[in-house]
Amino acid sequence: MAAGVRLDGRVVLVTGASRGLGRGYALDLARRGAAVALNARDEDALVALRAEIEAAGGRATVAAGDVGEPGVAEQVLRAAVALGPLDAVVNNAGVNRDRTVAKMSDEEWHSVITASLHGTFFVCRAAVRAWRATGRGGRIVNTASVAGIVGNVGQANYAAAKAGIIGFSLSLAREVAPSGITVNVVSPRAVTDMSESIPPERRRAFYELQSRTNTLGRPGTPEDVAPVIAFLCSAESAYLTGQTLTVTGTPGTSVG
Template sequence: MATGIRLDDRVVLVTGASRGLGRGYAVDLAGRGAAVALNGRDPDRLDEVRREIEDGGGRAVVAPGDVGVPGIAEDVLAAAAALGPLDAVVNNAAINRDRTVAKMSDEEWSEVMHAGLDGTFRVCRAVVRAWRAAGRGGRIVNTASVAGLYGNVGQANYAASKAGVIGFSLSLAREVAPAGITVNVVSPRAVTDMSESIPEERRRAFYDMQSRTNTLGRPGTPADVAPVVAFLCSEESAYLTGQSLVVTGTPGSSVG
């Protein structure tokens, strides 16, 4: 069971929850007492996460769908309502289609923008409308990446989508603060199963660089990032909004 921050009686929606960071967030939030709605495009993998949470004594529902498609975010929120009124949303859905700009296709650009940026926008819009209509506040946590701050060779599309998430989130935080809604961003550098899509030679070099340059001497994992997300979903983070927190084992700067 996770220690520290407790989220008992809170309901949280996590997008991109079938693998990687999203799965890590969902399992950690459930371990802290939250009921978790699991969103993603693979119902079978989401069901695996649901069973893992329920086997650990938690509550979860599967709310599948591509939230980048107009109208799906509203359907996902409706499915999440089976757990009770929603208290927090963690936007994590994203994909990578790595290629240098000169070789990148229009589809590889658009697919990454659709998954990472369009989906974040549409979920945020849907939940802000719902919370305002209900007269209640809430927590929005959007996942960006250090790639969106510093760039990566071969990831111009991914970096652009993550930089967009940061700018969008900081603007949204100013809009919705009067309604009691906080919006924050985590920009992690962590090794997940998304890294497995990188060609082997580059992946090994990436892992080696992570170990050599990380001040703490090891690459980050979803378990390292999840407690930060839990805090941002909690009541204890009520006075923190419009921040982009760089979650790495290396000293650096935050944006916001």
């Protein structure tokens, strides 16, 4: 789908770009010619990623901040347009705080909802307002998870946030279509840095389950998901909106 997709001249904002899937997306977008605005809370990691992109001949800027907090998304967008008019937004920021519901603290619930769902809303709202003010269309790509479709034990907060992103995106896609803005969701099943937050005694079993239940015989990686992101940020995806693309090596929807 995206092997030949080029993004020369396009400016893309990627949130949660300091590690895992977001970092993989940013590197792939830059290799395809996009100028990438890098957002996350870890500014040092973003500076290092910018240097890596620039060393390979790409363009990037750092727009650090917690987009789950009110007002930060607008600041991040202002930093992003230093690269040029914004063409696409990839919302990937999020955290996980795994715990069964009976043992989950208020902070563990609120922090996950804030980072994933609130952050997605704030960035989308800022981007839509900016595009409508200039008469430009744009691409919004929001990141959910298979967990938001089928649920996972110990991830009620994470699954709720990701399911919320899917519902939010469906509504937003209908609202902004007349403005030439598309909104799609990528729901990956992939092992990333966030998997390291799983307690050590459960991590090996988690990786084994990912391999055993995957038809292709291995867990997904950021490199497996990144080409889908690139396509959705491109001009070629103009007739695709309101869709949730499950990126997994297993037919149908599976736990992950």
